[in-house]
Amino acid sequence: MKELIKGMRANIPLAVSAMAYGGVFGVLSGNHGVSWAEMLAMDLLMFAGSAQLVMIEMWSSPIPVLAISLAVLIVNMRYLLIGASLQPVFEGRPLWQKVLGMHLVADENWAVTIAAHRNGGSCPAFLVGGGLLLLAAWTLSTICGNLLGGQIMEPERWGLDFAFVAVFAALSLSLWQGRDDLLPWLVAAGLAVAGEQLLPGKLYIALGGVGGALTAVFLEIVQTRRHIAVAGQSCDRLAGTCEEDNR
Amino acid sequence: MNELFQIGAVPAILLASGLTYGLRLGGLLLADRLPKSGPARRFLDCLPGTILLSLTVPGALHAGVEGMIGLGACLLVFFRTRNLLLTMAAGMAGVCFFRWVFHV
Numbered sequence: 001m002k003e004l005i006k007g008m009r010a011n012i013p014l015a016v017s018a019m020a021y022g023g024v025f026g027v028l029s030g031n032h033g034v035s036w037a038e039m040l041a042m043d044l045l046m047f048a049g050s051a052q053l054v055m056i057e058m059w060s061s062p063i064p065v066l067a068i069s070l071a072v073l074i075v076n077m078r079y080l081l082i083g084a085s086l087q088p089v090f091e092g093r094p095l096w097q098k099v100l101g102m103h104l105v106a107d108e109n110w111a112v113t114i115a116a117h118r119n120g121g122s123c124p125a126f127l128v129g130g131g132l133l134l135l136a137a138w139t140l141s142t143i144c145g146n147l148l149g150g151q152i153m154e155p156e157r158w159g160l161d162f163a164f165v166a167v168f169a170a171l172s173l174s175l176w177q178g179r180d181d182l183l184p185w186l187v188a189a190g191l192a193v194a195g196e197q198l199l200p201g202k203l204y205i206a207l208g209g210v211g212g213a214l215t216a217v218f219l220e221i222v223q224t225r226r227h228i229a230v231a232g233q234s235c236d237r238l239a240g241t242c243e244e245d246n247r
Numbered sequence: 248m249n250e251l252f253q254i255g256a257v258p259a260i261l262l263a264s265g266l267t268y269g270l271r272l273g274g275l276l277l278a279d280r281l282p283k284s285g286p287a288r289r290f291l292d293c294l295p296g297t298i299l300l301s302l303t304v305p306g307a308l309h310a311g312v313e314g315m316i317g318l319g320a321c322l323l324v325f326f327r328t329r330n331l332l333l334t335m336a337a338g339m340a341g342v343c344f345f346r347w348v349f350h351v
Contacts, residue, residue, distance in 0.1 A: 013332040037251035038260065045264035055263060063255030065262060072263040076270050078298065083274020085294040090275060102271040107302060112331070114295040162310060162317050166338025168303040169318055170325035175296040184293055185300055192301035193308065208301025209294055216293035217286045 003122070007109070007129025010116065014108040014130075015137040017163035018049070022138045025053065026145020032056045036146045043139040047106060047131075050202055051075045074201040081209050082110050089117050090124055097124050104131025108164075115174045183219060188212025310342070313349075317341035 029039050034056050042052050051072045058068050083102060090098050101124045109130030116122035176185075191211040195204030281287040307314050321338030328334070 010331070013335045017335065033253075035251050035253075038253075038256050041252075041257075041260045042264075045260060046267050048267050051263065051267060055259070061253065063253065063259050065255050065259045068259050069262045069266060073266050073270075076267045079267065079270040080274040080277075081294055081298055083271045083276075084278035084281075085291060085298065086275055087278035087281075087291060098275055099272065102275055103268055105271050111295075111299055111302075114299075118295075162314065162338055162342040163335050165303060165306045165310060165314065166317060166321040167331055167335050168299060169307065169338075170321055170331060170334045172296065172299045172303055173322065173325065174329075175299060177292075177296070181293070181296060184297055188297035188300045189304040192304055195301075196305045204305065205298060205301045208304075209298035212297030212300070213290045213293040216297075217290050220289045221286060 001125075003125035004129035004132075007113070007122070007126035007131075008133040010112050010126070011109050011130035011133050013163070014112065014167055015133050017167070018108065018134055019137045019141040020163075021049070022141030023145040025049070025056075026142040026147075027149060028053075028145075029056045029059075029142065030146045030149055032059045033061075034059050034146065036143055039142055039146045040139065043135070043142055046072075047103070047135055047138070048072075048076055048079075049106070049138065054201070071201065074203060076202075078202060078205040078209065079105070081206060082107070085114065086110065086127070089113060089122060089127060093124055101128050101131075104128050104135060106131065106134050108167075109134055111168060111171045115171045118175055118177075180216070180219065184212040184216040187215040313342050313345035316345050 026039065034042075042055065046052060046055075054071050054075050055068055058064060058071060082105060086102075086105065090101070105127065109127055112130055113122050113127040116126060188208040188211060190208075192204050192208030195207040198204075199207065278291060281291065307318055310317065317338040318341075320341035321334045324330075324337035325334040
């Protein structure tokens with residue numbers, strides 16, 4: 001329970017920002033003919049802002065079920081990697097915790113949880129606490145926006161469009177592990193920027209994430225081989241000295 | 248019921264939600280099967296930073312000069328305080344200030 005509340009508290013800044021955007025998104029959904037009940041079902045069952053935005057953009061009569069699903073699959077492909085990266089947080093936990101907890105994973109509470117895990121540890125309850133707060137903020141604001149229409153203020157006026165970037169940038173830095181991360185991070189940033197221009201949906205996030213992490217693996221393999229080679233040379237030298245001593 | 252959910256809405260929402268959840272849980276269960284050391288571990292260790300950076304960098308670049316000012320302000324506050332709420336407030340204040348001064 002303590003961890004749940006801790007997770008909620010840690011996500012308050014992001015929930016404030018999510019609410020502002022949820023309001024605007026709710027207005028947009030109403031303009032696209034999405035009813036409040038459809039909005040509520042999307043919020044509770046899918047809980048993925050960018051994919052929901054794509055869904056309402058494609059919302060027309062008759063609803064293109066397969067095209068929408070394919071678009072959502074592409075936009076949400078990053079969740080496969082995000083899910084994989086949560087393995088240390090769920091390590092040793094029973095399956096039911098994984099099955100229930102993973103539904104409440106959004107970009108925001110994932111990032112806060114990972115940062116907390118690196119800086120002293122966090123558990124699934126921390127993740128779920130953040131997820132519940134974000135789900136409540138997102139659902140409340142989208143439904144209000146959907147029902148109230150254009151009464152919501154422009155978030156750009158208050159710099160809220162920048163809030164996610166600000167917090168994510170700060171969280172990125174807290175994940176920095178040392179000089180070994182430099183090249184993988186540069187590769188990730190480069191691929192993400194290039195991928196955003198060339199790839200559909202949010203695939204650039206997956207491209208940058210995988211490309212950067214593979215670079216780290218490649219570097220580690222190269223370093224390990226170098227260490228083995230140096231160790232081998234040292235052994236040869238040592239063997240040579242022993243032979244001379246024996247003579 | 249008919250007014251609340253138009254034809255095709257329920258299958259579309261259920262299918263999209265199922266796929267999203269499948270990706271979330273699938274990623275975690277797949278990672279459980281990976282070796283706990285060596286290249287696979289390094290891959291998983293590095294993944295959070297590279298994903299977060301891939302989420303952030305394109306957005307920061309789109310924000311232009313005001314974004315760089317906001318980014319500078321929030322990084323300064325983050326290193327001083329390690330507080331996310333203050334960091335976000337500093338970033339937003341930096342962007343707001345720029346827009347207010349230059350009427351962007």
